[in-house]
Amino acid sequence: MIEIKKINDLNYSEQKNLFHRYGKDYTSVMDSVIPIVNDVKENGDEAVKRYTKNFDGVEISKLVLTHQEIEKGFNRVPAKILDAFIMAKDNIEEFHLHQKPKNIAYTRDDGSRLGVIYQPVEKVAIYAPGGKAIYPSTILMAAIPAIIAGSSDITVITPPCEGDVVPDIILAICRIVGIDKIIVSGGAQGIAAAGFGTQSISKADIIVGPGNLYVTAAKAYLFSLGLIQIDSMAGPSDVMIIADEGANPKWIAFDLLSQAEHSEDAFSILITTSSQIAESVKEEISKDIETKTGRYEIVKKSVTENGLILLADSLEQAIEFSNRFAPEHMELMVSDPDSYLPKIKNVGSLFLGHYSPVAVGDYFSGTNHILPTGGTARFSSGLSVDSFLRRTTYQHLTGNALKTAMEPVGIMSKVEGFDSKHGGSIYVRYEEDQPDAG
């Protein structure tokens, strides 16, 4: 069962396990993944189908579902379910519309014009994990920012479920956001198909969305070849809840349990300044697991192995600890949470107050749920409109402006060993010889 410890009592190795929870070593996975990727590169559709048969036990007749199949699936989903997803879609759109950046443009006194133009990455592939669990919400989270960025060609990659079939709700969500291409093949072979393109699949420029170790390794490998952009490396999910004595222990317990519900390796951590809260939350968690309802076996293993209740001397100590942990999700269930914002760092998504459980962000509030895990929030961010934009800088110098640059560029380029043409390409415009290096 979940343990209670004091932050001050954590030893070096306990801290290290929490703060450096990144990275399995991909070396051995890569050894399996690279031959699959190269096979798909060489043999296209045939290789993709072969691996899908071998790994998923499914013989797929058509690699890509199109408009008609998607329409049929959509029509089979009950209206009540569709309505829930459409309400969520509206909130996600609203939130992400705020993220669209404006081009930058300015003119210098010397008449030179400079700026930055934002353009969409055109070809997007979204990986939607399959198998027992399905994640239609992930398609919303990936597709909406891509559409707002202006990406014109969006494909979903997903493994087939039982039979040669993609679940109706996945089809329906594609229909709702306007995606009309679904690659029915997951794993490294699905990623490779989108990364290189095959006879029936067009090449993607960016592949996003969470997947298992093989999917993640294949994405990282294709990225390392300069073939595609990817979102951040996907690992186990986590939540860090910081609560003071005014928080409700049952609510905290349920929020931790909802994280544990994801998987056995998910981290569910509470830091509190109140030992009474700590004890009550522990009790609530035990009590709930004893009901043996829902996914209680996963939950039990998850909180026992990767759950933790920490006692802090102060909220400042709690926040400092969280800054080092770099949580994917952080709930701040304290009075006046806003006053702590300037001190909080390295969080994927922040849930403020008592009525913002992570589950509402997972589905409904509008923020993105594809977030940096494994402590990567120290240097990366959740999916956003930015993720699907590229920037082009530009400069349009006047003849006079370039002349001002002539001598300094000549000096700098010679320092760097470009003796002749870097400076020379400016001097030639004024029919001057570049002086020798000083």
Add this chain to the structure above:
Amino acid sequence: MIEIKKINDLNYSEQKNLFHRYGKDYTSVMDSVIPIVNDVKENGDEAVKRYTKNFDGVEISKLVLTHQEIEKGFNRVPAKILDAFIMAKDNIEEFHLHQKPKNIAYTRDDGSRLGVIYQPVEKVAIYAPGGKAIYPSTILMAAIPAIIAGSSDITVITPPCEGDVVPDIILAICRIVGIDKIIVSGGAQGIAAAGFGTQSISKADIIVGPGNLYVTAAKAYLFSLGLIQIDSMAGPSDVMIIADEGANPKWIAFDLLSQAEHSEDAFSILITTSSQIAESVKEEISKDIETKTGRYEIVKKSVTENGLILLADSLEQAIEFSNRFAPEHMELMVSDPDSYLPKIKNVGSLFLGHYSPVAVGDYFSGTNHILPTGGTARFSSGLSVDSFLRRTTYQHLTGNALKTAMEPVGIMSKVEGFDSKHGGSIYVRYEEDQPDAG
């Protein structure tokens, strides 16, 4: 010597070589790099010094140079050289200050507050290649956006030159931008030292800057472990010049030559609608190489193997070709270049008009010269203030707003197999039981 061809006459394999110029296969390099990285992880400073001795033939006494050594180097650089770099620094600062994004915050009708907070990635390492060529300008290009983003801890990684020495100009540039830590060790071992941290080197969260194949492989490997963020994969540099009949052939020739001056594998490509321009540029290039001055041997090999003059039927065809090539640098030497902007895609940095040669962007105009190579401009961007920022999304829902979300979240989470606690964590706040799945 550089060849002239018609775009219409390029066969499939010629097109493929140009459009798919990404990616050496890193597999074999990775096999050398991973043991080095793991050795540094295990053995820290001792391993870094050992590899530097083996690979660079240099026994370094101190792995990290600090303030005093940097100050001394700065004092040895002639004022004229310093002045040139300082003028460049001012322009680079001006350009990048325009890139600083504003936080996003808004309130919904139901009282919920949502937004995005931008924060700096705190610990930055900049790789500056060494050996025969040195690139102090690259330190400006990486350090200035990081400083504007607010990164607090910036380190330079650079291999030692002859003797246990870092060139004065590198030290001086560090002094100018305020960097006071230099790791005197390059290659995979330098990257690993910054990626993991060692006894004398603090761990970085992001490592940027171009390097050779081993440096790039080490960066990609550490990225794949979820340890660091990196900029895009570095490959050979390229320029695409689009010129109409009004352009000056000698200026074009020098701009192509300045690209070829970089390295033998650099791509220097002109597309023109004028066969007269094509012929004249070819002649100017030949004439210049025959002078046998500067780096003419590198230049000759570069333009012969990777240079190309293409004839296009129209500027539209030229731009469409460039969009597929996705150049790092594009010069548009045509009348009224602005009118073509809406059609241009997938460019790292754009040089408009007749007085904007790439060399002025390399050093002086203010745009960043760390740009996407190898066609990665299709999905990635040059270094910018954004590269050193992370985003935290947040949501602060009111009790009423969460209640509205209760039913849809319950429905959606059950669809995804989270039967119990995702919806439950909302229902519990209203002391309601979650209904069974519909």
